[in-house]
Amino acid sequence: MGSTILTRITEMRKDRISAMTAELNVVRYANESYGGLGTNARFVVRIRRVLFIPLLLLSSCARGPDSAPPDLTSCTGLEIRWPRGVAEFFLPDGAIRQGILDPDEKEYIQSLEPYRVTDAQRIRALADVVAQGTYVGRIHGSPSYSTPVHITCYRGNTRLTSFTIYGDVIAVADGGEFQYPPERLDERIVEEPVELRPFEYRYQCARNLEVLKGAAGLFSKRAKEFPAPNKWSDAVLKALKAEKWFICPAVQTGNGKGHSQRTTEVTNVDGARQEARLLESTYAMNPDCGPGSPPDTVLLFETKTGWNQHGGPELFTFDNHDPKGGLVLLKDGTVKFIRTEEELKQLRWK
Ligand SMILES: [Zn+2]
Numbered sequence: 313m314g315s316t317i318l319t320r321i322t323e324m325r326k327d328r329i330s331a332m333t334a335e336l337n338v339v340r341y342a343n344e345s346y347g348g349l350g351t352n353a354r355f356v357v358r359i360r361r362v363l364f365i366p367l368l369l370l371s372s373c374a375r376g377p378d379s380a381p382p383d384l385t386s387c388t389g390l391e392i393r394w395p396r397g398v399a400e401f402f403l404p405d406g407a408i409r410q411g412i413l414d415p416d417e418k419e420y421i422q423s424l425e426p427y428r429v430t431d432a433q434r435i436r437a438l439a440d441v442v443a444q445g446t447y448v449g450r451i452h453g454s455p456s457y458s459t460p461v462h463i464t465c466y467r468g469n470t471r472l473t474s475f476t477i478y479g480d481v482i483a484v485a486d487g488g489e490f491q492y493p494p495e496r497l498d499e500r501i502v503e504e505p506v507e508l509r510p511f512e513y514r515y516q517c518a519r520n521l522e523v524l525k526g527a528a529g530l531f532s533k534r535a536k537e538f539p540a541p542n543k544w545s546d547a548v549l550k551a552l553k554a555e556k557w558f559i560c561p562a563v564q565t566g567n568g569k570g571h572s573q574r575t576t577e578v579t580n581v582d583g584a585r586q587e588a589r590l591l592e593s594t595y596a597m598n599p600d601c602g603p604g605s606p607p608d609t610v611l612l613f614e615t616k617t618g619w620n621q622h623g624g625p626e627l628f629t630f631d632n633h634d635p636k637g638g639l640v641l642l643k644d645g646t647v648k649f650i651r652t653e654e655e656l657k658q659l660r661w662k
Contacts, residue, residue, distance in 0.1 A: 389467075392461060393462040398424050402508055409515075413649075424505050450486065458478040459479075461476065463476070480493070524552075524595060527548045538601070560614060592619060593617070601643055605643055609660045612641045614640070
């Protein structure tokens with residue numbers, strides 16, 4: 313009974329419903345016989361406006377020896393599993409995944425699981441954070457609100473403990489649940505496998521293109537005309553008020569080549585010459601794509617660094633990403649990772 317209330321309260325918290333105003337009705341009917349007298353007793357327990365804090369206090373009174381968070385101090389190896397799939401966890405948008413991964417890449421990503429970590433520093437970092445959890449009670453079943461990450465800890469070949477991370481909550485085998493401040497137990501604490509990084513760059517690059525296209529409805533279905541190609545970056549920047557979406561993350565982080573900021577010399581009011589930073593974008597617009605174009609026409613695509621760049625496939629670059637390739641965004645919002653000249657030619661440019 314108590315655990316049912318706790319479970320429901322926990323769900324309420326997870327759903328970010330204000331527990332102070334939520335109304336919880338628990339009705340319990342029980343038919344029992346007493347001492348062979350055949351008397352039926354009916355119990356109705358009705359709890360209204362249960363406050364979250366008193367119940368939390370109750371649950372912490374019931375603390376047992378297992379109410380300490382998992383202790384990873386003697387752990388020398390971790391085995392990490394993502395029960396809903398590695399790709400689904402790190403690259404959550406299915407439509408983008410479909411556009412940027414080929415079947416071999418999908419298989420490769422799946423093969424990364426279970427992911428083994430033996431780096432002492434990484435294990436130590438996880439141990440330090442996990443140790444800071446606050447016991448909030450026992451739960452039954454698995455919370456469904458957040459994508460789980462399952463972690464098993466080993467010392468040599470001996471299995472020490474295991475637990476599951478759900479966003480900012482850890483659940484241990486007996487159902488005990490530990491809460492963490494939202495910023496401390498973000499899924500990134502486990503860090504993505506380094507092998508995933510090239511695919512994450514592609515994914516983020518696709519997100520950039522989606523954001524640029526979505527800016528203030530400039531390229532929407534209802535737009536009478538698209539921004540002038542020679543001023544499209546200016547128009548989008550004015551709507552977004554942020555430059556970060558204009559640079560492919562694989563270029564930003566170097567991709568082995570380094571990213572040098574473009575500058576120009578300007579003359580101050582007092583006549584002194586000074587270096588000024590130029591606006592930059594690694595994306596270009598196809599001037600032949602307008603509101604009346606077929607939905608599969610290329611609208612935005614990857615290019616070398618510049619600003620207000622516009623043109624056709626001759627501007628496209630395969631060099632921003634490693635393995636080589638570049639992203640295009642079609643008028644209907646579809647994103648595709650283009651790996652070869654052949655694929656580039658097959659796209660609709662006019
Ligand atoms: Zn890119």
